[in-house]
Amino acid sequence: MPSQPIIARQAPEAPAAAPAKRRSMLPHEHGAWGQLAMPLLTALAIARPGAAAWLLTAAVVLAFVAHEPLLIVLGQRGRRAVAEDGARARRWLAALGALTAATGLAGIALAPPAARLALLLPAALAVVVGVLVWRRLEKTVAGEITVAAALASAGYAVALAAGAEHPAALAALLAWILAFGAATLAVQVILVRVRSKGAADPGRRHAVLAGLLAVAAVALSAAGLPGALALATLPTALFSIVVCLVRVSPKRLRELGWALVGSSAVTLVILVVGLR
Known part of the structure; x- marks a missing residue:
């Protein structure tokens, strides 16, 4: 009998490995985006930019x-990020640095003297933040509040450049620093509780500090700054006090995040209505 042709069975090819997802060059900290956007929106909304x-x-x-x-x-x-994305990060940094210098110098040239002087504040705070990042202290309570103050301070110069009166610009700056400070205290309480599994709880101490921030806002308004400063700080300060004193389940962190966004939105509306 004629031999049957033998058909070689080939092993199925292994599926090609999916290409590794490229690292995003955008800041990963979602909260920081809000800490930058809210003061800038306030600055642009209370004047005529x-x-x-x-x-x-x-x-x-x-x-x-x-x-x-x-x-x-x-x-x-x-080290892995440096090895895999260092070259691309340097290209991004060079391009962003050039664009920042171009837009910044043009803005400074056109800005009034008061706005130029106000730029010294975010510049000084940026140096402090750089030191904190270098020493890996930016995630501490003091570090987080300093970062928030640095981001908020940019809105101060923008408001003055847009033609806002100095008391209004200063009130907006202080309101956001105090509000973000209160929010940071609440977030840190949640993180400590989760990481220590309830063994550590700075809730009462942070609630007192958040209360003092609210008192500071009221005192500043009483001293002559617009009343919107005190009113705008209260929503986030009260939210922080509640979070510090009430043990919230870690499963509800998303809801807490949205609640914090909501309190910031209320602060934004109060400042725009009160300072415009």
């Missing part, structure tokens, strides 16, 4: 976006 204010806003946002590539280049995201 022109070219100077918009250019300074663009420079601030570009500098913020450059934060993530800078962390990679400095090795703050780990």
Whole structure:
């Protein structure tokens, strides 16, 4: 009998490995986006922004976006990030640095003297934040509040560049610093509770501190700054006090995050209505 042809059975090819997802060069901290956006929106809404204010806003946002590539280049995201994405991060950093310089210098040239002087505050705070990042202290309570103050301070210069009166710009700045400070206290309480599994709880201490921030806002308004400062700080301060004193399940962290966004939105509305 003729031999039957033998058909070789080939093993099925292994599926090709999916390409590794490229690391995003945008800042990963969602809260920081809000800490930047809310004060800038306030600054633009309480005045009539022109070219100077918009250019300074663009420079601030570009500098913020450059934060993530800078962390990679400095090795703050780990050795693997440097090895895999260091070259790309350096390209991003160079491009963002050039755009920040171009928009920033143009905005400074067009801005009034008061706005130029106000830029010294975010510049000084940026140096402090850089030191905290270098020493890996930016995630402490003091570090988080300093970062929030640095982000909020950019809105101060933008508001003045947009033509806002100095008391209004200063009230907006202080309201956001105090509100973000109160929010940071609440978030830190939740993190400590989760990490220690309830063994540590700074809730009462942080509730007192949040209360003192609210008192400071009231005192500043009583001293002559617009009343919107006190009213705008209260929603987030009260929210922080509740979170600090009530043990919230870790399963409800998403709801707490949205509640914090809501309190910030209320602060924004109060400031715009009260300071415009």
